[in-house]
Amino acid sequence: MKTATSNSLPSPLPAASANHTPQLSNALVWLMAVTCGLVVANIYYNQPLLAAIGRTFHKTDSGASLAATATQIGYTLGMLFVVPLGDMLERKRLMLLMLLGAAGAMALAAWAPTFGLLAVASVLIGVLSAVPQLLVPMAAHLAPEAARGRIVGRVMSGLLIGILLSRTVSGYVGLHLGWRAMFEIGAGLMVALVALLAWQLPQDQPTFTGSYASLMKSLGTLIREQPALRRAALVGAFLFAAFSVFWTTLAFYLEGPPFRYGSDVAGFFGLIGAFGALAAPLAGKTADAKGPDYTVGLGVLLALAAYAVLGFGGLYVAGLVVGVIVLDVGVQSAHISNQSLIFSLVPEARSRLNTVYMTGYFTGGSLGSVLGGLAWTNFGWPGVCLLGAGLTGAAFLVSRFYGRGR
Structure with missing residues (x-):
């Protein structure tokens, strides 16, 4: 497998600095896991609430x-x-600043008087809730x-549980x-996390010594020189697109005939899907043993099977339940395996690989x-399922054939 050369990526700090990294205890691993769950939740709180948000601001689905x-x-x-910046700045300080900013953005969303201001707050919530993507490379490094x-x-x-x-x-x-109220609660959770992480999270010194411009330029170098990285990114893009197709439209589907359920039931399907997150440690263990390509x-294939179940059994609650579980297991297994693969490519550039x-x-x-x-508005549930299956099929083709040449 081709790796970046010293001429194409700026040099990391001397290896001796890595010898002083803190020990990765079980307690620290679980702290990282809980932090990831609470922060990433900021991005998904709004999905079961879309219908209610639409009614508040008089918006269509x-x-x-x-x-x-x-x-x-x-x-x-x-x-x-x-x-x-996780390869360039001390990660703990960067994450604490981002969490404080996320708390402010959540408060802005909670009190937004217009849909336009809510949209601005939503973008800021997304930008400042990228903390898990600093924590995961930190865990891989330790x-x-x-x-x-x-x-x-x-x-x-x-x-994933988050x-x-x-x-x-x-x-x-x-x-x-x-x-x-959900955004107000989320803002409070971010403030609490700042206090906890400031006390418990170890410092993690950077490995990159260049400028921000050279840091960003090195992203292109990694993309150009790492075909396995390109393949993983494309597979992940298609699979998460298929995942988002389902979860973005589920609340609308459940509110209409034949179900006519409220936002609480749409949220309950998230609880069912959490079983899929239990596959994450098993997927990582299997990737260690058999290689990430296998997983x-x-x-x-599991995600494809899930859309077959959702398409043919989606008129029944049981069909939706089975489809949700299989879809989440499939998407998350592929995701964990892709990350295990990319973190092995260029160890000193793990934040950038993850980027x-x-x-x-x-x-x-x-x-x-x-x-x-768009599929829901124009073609209903059959259109949603066909779109999801098509995107998953594209992920299959990329995973089998892209970047596996000479």
């Missing part, structure tokens, strides 16, 4: 879905322009090489307290939210 799109666009921008996939999987399991349970919590809060392929991969991943998610809203 597709118009209200732009709030979810704005948050994901912000998260993509945060990963592209902020996360690379982990022993033989256990890297397993430890990344454990940290990511917290992130993604899924955020919908359950926000659906319940939205039904009983209103959608604005990526298995995950893509490239996750920027592609959430670009796909943003596109999936937009396309999902």
Whole structure:
């Protein structure tokens, strides 16, 4: 596998500095996992609340879905322009500043008098909630090489549970307290995290000694010289687009016939999907043992099977339940395996590798939210399922054939 040369990437700090990294204890791994879950939840609180937000600001379903799109666009921008700084600045201080900013953005969303201001706040929430994408490379850096996939999987399991349970919590809060209350609660959680991490999280010194411009330029070098990175980013983009197609439209589907459920039920499906997050540590362990390509392929096939179930059994609650579980297991298994793969490519550039991969991943998610809203508005549930299956099929083709030449 081709690696970046010393001429193409600026030199890291001397290896001796890495000898003083703190020990990665089980307690620290779980702290990282919980932090990832609570912070990433900021991005997904709004999905079960889209119908309620639309009623507040007199927006159509597709118009209200732009709030979810704005948050994901912000998260993509945060990963592209902020996360690379994890290789250049001390990570703990950077994360604490971002969490304080996220608390302010959540408060702005809670009190937004117009949909336009809510959209601005949503972008800021996304940018400043990219903290997990600094924590995951930090865990990979501190982990022993033989256990890297397993430890990344454990940290990511917290992130994935946060993604899924955020919908359950926000659906319940939205039904009983209103959608604005959910953002107020989220702001308070960010302030509490700042206090906890300032006390417990170790410092993690940077490895990059160049300027911000050279840091950003090195992203292009990594993309050009690492075909496995390009393949992982494309597979992740297509899979997360398919994932977002489903979750962006689920609340609209459940509110209409034949179900006519409220936002609390839409959020409950997030609780069901959390079972998929339990596959994350197993996927990381399997990637350590059999190689990440094996687990990526298995995950893509499971996601395809999930859309078959959702398409043919989506008129029944049981069909939706099975489809949600299989979709989450498939997407998250492929995601963990992709990250295990990319973190092995250029160890001194793990934040930047994660930037490239996750920027592609959430670009796909943003596109999936937009396309999902359009598919729902114009073609209903069958259109949503066909779109999701098509995007998953594209992920399969890329995973099998792209970047595997000479």
